[in-house]
Amino acid sequence: MSVGDIYATDAQKLAVAAAEARRGAAEGGIPIGAALFAADGTLLGSGHNRRVQDDDAAMHAETNAFRNAGRQRSYRDTVMVTTLSPCWYCSGLVRQFGIGRVVVGDDQNFLGGQEWLAENGVEVSVLNDATLIGEMREFIAGHPVLWNEDIGEG
Numbered sequence: 001m002s003v004g005d006i007y008a009t010d011a012q013k014l015a016v017a018a019a020e021a022r023r024g025a026a027e028g029g030i031p032i033g034a035a036l037f038a039a040d041g042t043l044l045g046s047g048h049n050r051r052v053q054d055d056d057a058a059m060h061a062e063t064n065a066f067r068n069a070g071r072q073r074s075y076r077d078t079v080m081v082t083t084l085s086p087c088w089y090c091s092g093l094v095r096q097f098g099i100g101r102v103v104v105g106d107d108q109n110f111l112g113g114q115e116w117l118a119e120n121g122v123e124v125s126v127l128n129d130a131t132l133i134g135e136m137r138e139f140i141a142g143h144p145v146l147w148n149e150d151i152g153e154g
């Protein structure tokens, strides 16, 4: 997976975000991954939650992917793909920069601002990938304190 490669389908795009989530898990972090794509499926940037790794509560998966994508002239035609329903902070990022579409891998373990995004004209697609849901459920069960810290309920 590298920047510039084309990922045509939502499943292929989600696989990029899932690989980021697993990379985060391998680093001892919170396993949430994201990736930003151009309209034609070109990968612009990807990233994962780095709260633990960077001691930075603001480095969510979507934020990390967004920053790794660098400056874009317009975000209207871009697609933000995330393994877990975007929190309010990341939903705000989507609105702030006018990202046109969001693909969510799992809204079962956490439900963020995706409905608010949809109400405000963002195209939201929820895939609810069984493997991702299982992996996240396992992480939450094994790391309840870290999880509650990440969702702001610590």
Ligand SMILES: [Zn+2]
Pocket: 060, 061, 062, 086, 087, 088, 089, 090, 091
């Ligand atoms: Zn977030």
